[in-house]
Amino acid sequence: MFIVSIIVAEKLQKSFGKLIAVDGVSFTVEEGEVFGFLGPNGAGKTTAMKMIQCVSPKNAGRLLVFDMEVDTHPREIKKLLGVVPQENNLDPDFTVYENLLAYSRYFDMSRQDAERIIDELLEFVQLEEKKEKMTESLSGGMKRRLVLARALINRPQLLILDEPTVGLDPQARHLMWDKLKSLKLQGVTIVLTTHYLEEAAYLCDRLVVMDHGRILVEGKPDELIRKYIGTDIVEAENEPIVIACLEKNNAMYEVIGDMIQIYTSDPQKTTDYLLKECTLRKITARSATLEDVFLKLTGRKLRE
């Protein structure tokens, strides 16, 4: 059977006045996968999400969701989507339960169906006890879980999560991860953005790193690490003698303040020659992470 990609973006572009927020990006998201968007503040992740959600029109390029054009079939697409926006926008005039009920109506669900699904969802996000509470009285983590429940009310085939775990404590974050994993097992396709690299590494089958509206790299987390860093990182103190030694050995390294990071796939060999050839006070070796890839690609400078 011919398999259609869930999302196909070709040279997608979006500007706000002079600022090009998304600058000709192309990517595809396949059915059932978890696809991540990483990138510094202002990279254009949220802008890309909003175009997929059909709430922000694109300026150029092509964007198909479920094989439908976002410009011409917004209602049909939105029917199949669940959205967790970057900023919570729960309805403060309603209780937890009423929030979900009001949302179910927007999807034309019958009251009976809605009541059944809401009970399931409240259990799924562990908020049964808060059912009658107004949303203002919820903690940040509970609000986030409620937004997730709301996104699931129409049993979406595609979930768009813009920083789903922002501001959550480790317990709440792990709970959210569990929920997302179980949704993936149920066959839901997930697109998410995050600033937590270990989250991306844990959840994403594939991801892209964006910066200044462009996609810098795309791939599987472990492949990206191997390709851009190697398997490991050796850290040593920043001293001229170490640099000389690294230069001699053609090592791939980067100076970060008073520390040097050496990218390697053979940490044993690297530490050996460093210890042998120059007297080192401190040296550590660790596995490379997605964070190292991210910093290497996007630099360490703070974004405005």
Place this chain on the structure above:
Amino acid sequence: MSYFQIPRLSYRVTKVWLRNKDVFMKTLKLNFLPPFLEPLLYLFALGFGLGMFVETIEGVSYARFIAPALVSVTIMYASFFECTYGSYVRMYYQKTFDAIIATPLSIEDVIAGELLWGATRSCINACIMLPVIAAFGLIELPHSLLIIPFSLLGGLVFASIAMCFTAIIPNINSLSYPTTLFITPMFLFSGTFFPLSVLPEPIQYFAFALLPLTHVVNIVRALTFADLNQFLIFDFLWLFIASLIFFVLSINLMKRRLIV
């Protein structure tokens, strides 16, 4: 984008109306009191206080003269404030519109639902106020019952004009401008508390041409006096056309504000 593009609405408009109705019903008792008390205050202060110095006005007691004005003003206030402060809070602070347009509803549906709800608020307030005034014997029945369906049209005009302001103001404090420069003059100079005919002619023309409340007062007063005339057709047409124009304009202005 054109300011007068015909919005593509769906039956989903009603979902937004239902959302606002549900919130309203949650605080029903609070919402009930103001339109109930307001005519009492005005009637005592103006009708019975000021009215002591006014023998008759256009052949009726002063209280009878201002009773339809009070209903007209409540029709104006209810939808105008619902679609300025109310809608602005939902749009900007509560992000309610953002949440709704992530579902199959479009922004056109959302704004149209808000406008219909604004008109409904006018109707609700008129329904609460009419019995109070009727209890004082100030209006003719059954003619005055026609005010109830009419309040939906009147309300829609003010709701749509209000939504235009909501779409263009930079922040919520700026809403005091349309209130002071548009609503208050209308409150005073639309034939509400004294006949338009005592004003200089140019101002009369101005009130007829540009102040929607003038036409609302004309129609409501004709109904409470049970004294209909053929000029009311003109008032009705004015309101009908204004409601169409501002309905479409406000939706397009809102689209321009929210869809970036």
